[in-house]
Amino acid sequence: xxxxxxxxxxxTKSGASGxxxxxxxxxxxxxxxxxxxxxxxxxSRASSITYIALFKSTDAGQSYTFVxxxxxxxxxxxxxxxxxxxxAPNGDVMLAGIKGAWxxxxxxVNFTQKHSREVSACAFFGGDSTTASGxxxxxxxxxxxxxxxxxxNVRSTAFAKxxxxxxxxxxxxxDMAVAPxxxxxxxxxxxxxxxxxxxxxxxxxxxxxxxxxx
Numbered sequence: 686x687x688x689x690x691x692x693x694x695x696x697t698k699s700g701a702s703g704x705x706x707x708x709x710x711x712x713x714x715x716x717x718x719x720x721x722x723x724x725x726x727x728x729s730r731a732s733s734i735t736y737i738a739l740f741k742s743t744d745a746g747q748s749y750t751f752v753x754x755x756x757x758x759x760x761x762x763x764x765x766x767x768x769x770x771x772x773a774p775n776g777d778v779m780l781a782g783i784k785g786a787w788x789x790x791x792x793x794v795n796f797t798q799k800h801s802r803e804v805s806a807c808a809f810f811g812g813d814s815t816t817a818s819g820x821x822x823x824x825x826x827x828x829x830x831x832x833x834x835x836x837x838n839v840r841s842t843a844f845a846k847x848x849x850x851x852x853x854x855x856x857x858x859x860d861m862a863v864a865p866x867x868x869x870x871x872x873x874x875x876x877x878x879x880x881x882x883x884x885x886x887x888x889x890x891x892x893x894x895x896x897x898x899x
Contacts, residue, residue: 724738768805779820808863857876
């Protein structure tokens, strides 16, 4: 592993017993490229959200700078607002909440809506410091729209619902875990108390009582 700030990456050799040449397999972001984003939301749980703002840290959380205020009419409804903020390896930012999912490709300055119904879970997969990632989102609709949605390129391709073979009818996805080394392997929690596992990116699902996600 090269840990210098200018060239963080993981390298591997293909030859037996350490022979052969090194090749870069995973490109990692430097500290300056690896920001932390947090949301500040104000309001009353009994009434409504009154303020949402996005902040960013580029020094591992020691200090934060204001990025922008987020419009209540766009990102909140009543006493519910945004639930998640996720950062892809290339710096893209995804917000998810009661009114859907949004993507920013300019470090949180502008957002484009990618899904228009409640999103209760989300995760990036794949990509690197220069390549767009794929993503999963969980749609919390309590009808046939509910379920797991996937895109292989969050910048250019719309989310599409995955198959639901083996899952309860009209299910919600309330939480998910995606294997870091195999994005086809996903564990989700639904309205059913039993978690479900897929090993083929959502084509089919199996109810599990315990399973390793990695």
